[in-house]
Amino acid sequence: MDNQEVVFTLNEELVRVYADPAESLLTVLRDKLGLFGTKVGCGRGECGACTVLLDDQPVNSCLIPFGKVEGRRIETIENLSRGEEYHPIQKAFVEKGAVQCGFCSPGMIMSAHALLKTNPQPSLQEIKTAISGNLCRCTGYKQIEEAIASAAEKKSRR
Amino acid sequence: MSYLKALNLRQAVALLRGNPGRIRVVAGATDLSLQEMPQVALDITALPETTGLETADGFFSLGAALTHSEIANSHPVRHKATALTEACASIGSPQIRNVGTLGGNVINAAPAADAAVALVALGAGAVMINLEGKTREEAVEDLYAGFNQTIIDSGSEIMLKLVIRPCAANEGSSFERFASRKALALPMVNGAARVEVVDGFFRSVRLVLAPINPAPTRLLNLEEKLQGAPVTEETYKKIETEAAAEVEVRASLLRCTAQYRSHLIGVLAARVVRKAAERALERK
Numbered sequence: 001m002d003n004q005e006v007v008f009t010l011n012e013e014l015v016r017v018y019a020d021p022a023e024s025l026l027t028v029l030r031d032k033l034g035l036f037g038t039k040v041g042c043g044r045g046e047c048g049a050c051t052v053l054l055d056d057q058p059v060n061s062c063l064i065p066f067g068k069v070e071g072r073r074i075e076t077i078e079n080l081s082r083g084e085e086y087h088p089i090q091k092a093f094v095e096k097g098a099v100q101c102g103f104c105s106p107g108m109i110m111s112a113h114a115l116l117k118t119n120p121q122p123s124l125q126e127i128k129t130a131i132s133g134n135l136c137r138c139t140g141y142k143q144i145e146e147a148i149a150s151a152a153e154k155k156s157r158r
Numbered sequence: 159m160s161y162l163k164a165l166n167l168r169q170a171v172a173l174l175r176g177n178p179g180r181i182r183v184v185a186g187a188t189d190l191s192l193q194e195m196p197q198v199a200l201d202i203t204a205l206p207e208t209t210g211l212e213t214a215d216g217f218f219s220l221g222a223a224l225t226h227s228e229i230a231n232s233h234p235v236r237h238k239a240t241a242l243t244e245a246c247a248s249i250g251s252p253q254i255r256n257v258g259t260l261g262g263n264v265i266n267a268a269p270a271a272d273a274a275v276a277l278v279a280l281g282a283g284a285v286m287i288n289l290e291g292k293t294r295e296e297a298v299e300d301l302y303a304g305f306n307q308t309i310i311d312s313g314s315e316i317m318l319k320l321v322i323r324p325c326a327a328n329e330g331s332s333f334e335r336f337a338s339r340k341a342l343a344l345p346m347v348n349g350a351a352r353v354e355v356v357d358g359f360f361r362s363v364r365l366v367l368a369p370i371n372p373a374p375t376r377l378l379n380l381e382e383k384l385q386g387a388p389v390t391e392e393t394y395k396k397i398e399t400e401a402a403a404e405v406e407v408r409a410s411l412l413r414c415t416a417q418y419r420s421h422l423i424g425v426l427a428a429r430v431v432r433k434a435a436e437r438a439l440e441r442k
Contacts, residue, residue, distance in 0.1 A: 003159060021161035021196040033259055046191055046342055057227070057256040063188045064257065067161025068201060111252070132341035133251025 008069045011079035021067030026050045028066045029076060037077035037106050043134075045138040048134030051107035054078045058133070077106040080113065089113055092151035093144070100138035108134045112148045119154055124149065167287070167316075170366050171199055174314060183312045185223045185259040188250075189266050203259070207318050211235075218324055221262025223319040224283070226273065227252070229260055229321045238324035240437060241331035241350040241430075245276035247337055251342050258304050261317040264298055267308050269369035270345050274298065278374040279350035279366040279430075282322045286315045293318070300371030328361075329354045330437025332430045334421050345369075346414040347422040350431040355438040360384050360393075366430060369413070369422055370405045377404050377427065394428045401427030418428045 004021045007014065010033070019028045026043075029035045029052070037070030044061050050061040053075040080087035086094070089112050099105050107130055113132035115122055122130065127148045128141075137145060164170035174181055182196035185203050186397035190196075202208050208223035211232055218227065218239060226246040229235055235245040249255055249272050251264070263273040264284065278299045283372055298320070301308045310317060310355045325331055350369040363384040368374045380400050387393045400422035409416040 002159060015273060020159065021199075023159040024191060045250070047187060048251065048253060051253055052254070058253050059257050060188075060251075060253045063191045063254075065184075065187050065191055065195060065199065067163075067199065068187060068203075070163055089325075131251060133253040135342075 003068060003071055003110060006070050006073060007072040012074055013115065017066075017124045019066050021065060023066045025064040025066050025069055025074070025104065026080050028062035029074075035076050035078050039106055041107075045069060046110070046135075047104075048107045048131075049104055051110040051134065053110060053114055056114060056117055058111045058130075058134075066075070073112075074112075077110055080109065086149070087113075089116070089148070089151040092147040096143050096147035096150055098139060098147035100142040104134055108136065108144055110122055112151065115148070116152055121152055123146075159195055159197055161199045161201065163204055164340065167205055167207050167318075170200060170205060170316060171287065171289060171291055171293055175294050177413065179197035179237055179299050179313065181313055182400045183316050185262045185400070186225065186257040188254055189262070190269075202316055206398040207317070208261070210319070211317070212397060213324070216323070218322045220260060220320045220322070222264075222319055226250075226258050226263070227259065229273070230255065232322070239276075239280055239331060240325075241276040241279055241333040241352065241434070242322070243272065244333040245272040245348075245350065248272055249323050250385075261322055262316070263275045264320075265308055265310055265312065265317060267302060267306050267372070269305065269372055271368075271374075272333070272335060272348055275366050275368050275374040276331075276350045277320060278332055278376065279333070279352050279364050280322050281364060284320055284321050286310060287318055289314050295321070297371065298393045299376065302358060305372040308370070318399045323439075325352070325441075326354070328438055328442050329346060330434040330439075330441065332433035334430050334433070336426060342414055347419055347426050349423075349426045351434040353425075353431060353438055354407065355389055355435055358389050360387050360389060360435070363431060365397075365401070365427060367401070367405065367427060369424075370408075371408055375405065377401055379404050381440075382425070383430075387437075394432050397431055398424040398428040 003018045039049040041047035045060045045063045051062045178199040181400040203223040209221040230247040331352040335345040337343035352364045353363045
């Protein structure tokens with residue numbers, strides 16, 4: 001396959017990557033750039049495990065041809081913690097027991113992160129809609145919803 | 159493979175002309191990513207002509223590359239083409255809606271594409287531009303050529319926009335779907351209606367259901383019978399029985415049994431017409 005140069009912003013840094021533009025963004029993130037936080041789930045847009053933000057909006061990175069990323073802004077789960085310091089949403093997931101096997105967590109957290117960027121005080125219904133594209137097969141969604149609500153509340157109190 | 163992003167329409171048409179037989183127009187590419195990518199992909203999501211949302215000459219002009227999220231969040235569309243808002247808000251998941259486009263939902267031609275069902279009920283038209291730079295307009299309902307196929311050639315044509323006459327004060331529209339979950343679920347049945355109500359009677363009804371045929375299907379006999387019918391419970395009952403009788407449906411392993419779908423078609427047809435009529439009455 002022919003590689004193509006794609007210039008884009010990845011986790012607040014301008015990057016230049018040579019890759020096959022037909023590959024998915026997910027494949028490039030993991031196999032070329034070593035960012036393994038974004039998970040490979042169904043590979044067909046039905047589970048949300050590969051959720052990243054494209055210009056601040058959650059998308060399935062498995063369905064984005066890499067060529068599409070030219071000139072855009074991508075944010076992955078790796079951008080959330082600051083070294084050992086977890087992001088408030090990550091802390092809330094730990095505190096509320098919203099993580100069991102952990103496979104859906106990066107995607108869930110990125111969907112929550114996108115929500116709280118635009119809507120810092122979401123209703124329960126808005127939280128449910130925001131994570132409606134993310135499947136969790138173990139905790140049930142209750143703890144995840146509570147974690148997102150708790151992160152929002154803590155953020156608004158600060 | 160190469161992935162090209164056109165920055166303006168002139169460039170897009172020139173690229174199409176320069177790559178005959180190997181180029182294909184892409185927008186959200188969410189469905190295409192699951193198939194084989196073309197040798198040359200021409201991304202048209204950055205063109206001003208495919209991303210505008212405006213009212214011109216009394217018509218909504220919706221860029222074909224607007225995402226489902228962008229349509230669902232538009233206040234003018236919600237107010238005067240409510241069925242389309244409801245349809246776009248129920249497609250796939252937030253992640254899909256942030257990338258998938260209105261034009262793609264039509265051209266991909268899945269037999270129960272939510273936005274396409276609403277567009278046909280609203281009587282929308284689609285505007286395409288060809289290699290010579292000439293534009294043509296077709297009714298969305300006339301674009302279908304078969305299962306997962308439209309008459310649009312993605313190698314030599316670009317869909318620029320969808321045009322819809324906004325609902326007047328005595329009109330209303332509605333979209334609903336039955337699915338096994340509220341997100342990430344194929345509809346077992348979906349449907350949409352646009353109605354005009356005058357003095358307690360239906361002056362006109364457009365009623366569309368899917369999946370019945372490869373294209374969103376208008377229930378033409380029932381539409382005609384409803385002209386001049388009173389806006390009453392009896393009429394809704396009649397819609398429920400006659401809608402199911404007018405169409406033949408198949409069972410689908412992905413969706414549900416034929417018997418259940420037939421039942422749902424009646425329920426859904428009555429429901430979307432009722433909701434559209436309520437909206438027409440509220441608006442006055």
